Amino acid sequence: MRIVAQRVHEASVTVEQSRSAAIGTGLCIFLGVGRADNESDACRLADKVKNLRVFEDAEGKMNLSVADVGGAVLVISQFTLYGDCRKGNRPSFTEAAPPQVARPLYEAFVRRLRESGIEVATGEFGARMRVRLTNDGPVTLLLES
Numbered sequence: 001m002r003i004v005a006q007r008v009h010e011a012s013v014t015v016e017q018s019r020s021a022a023i024g025t026g027l028c029i030f031l032g033v034g035r036a037d038n039e040s041d042a043c044r045l046a047d048k049v050k051n052l053r054v055f056e057d058a059e060g061k062m063n064l065s066v067a068d069v070g071g072a073v074l075v076i077s078q079f080t081l082y083g084d085c086r087k088g089n090r091p092s093f094t095e096a097a098p099p100q101v102a103r104p105l106y107e108a109f110v111r112r113l114r115e116s117g118i119e120v121a122t123g124e125f126g127a128r129m130r131v132r133l134t135n136d137g138p139v140t141l142l143l144e145s
Helices: 039-051 099-115
Strands: 002-015 017-022 028-034 060-066 072-077 117-124 131-144
Touching: 002 039, 002 072, 017 072, 017 117, 039 072, 039 099, 039 131, 072 099, 072 131
Parallel strands: 028 072, 072 117
Antiparallel strands: 002 017, 002 028, 002 131
């Protein structure tokens, strides 16, 4: 799995002209699932996201997690994180998991975060979406299973 995690002041996603989800302070997660990924990868990365200390404490140090600050997480499926651009100018997506494999792992990731007490909003798996966010920092991290 590949994740782009962005610390945000706010984030929202629109599917087919209507806003489907929004959060305030928290993390916007773009999640890509690879062919070799499994449910334990999804759970491990969800735990990592929950405990990632990227929010500032009273001294201005990144020492608090999204759970510590009472933040939320917006999770957006994004197979293009597995785009391979090493040859030519058109990305190859052969390393991305097919939808029938990726969807259950995306759902396992979301479920694990929710079960841990984090407020989670989502886009719509496989849909064309418009994501709007206000990056805080900016803080943007790449995570892989």
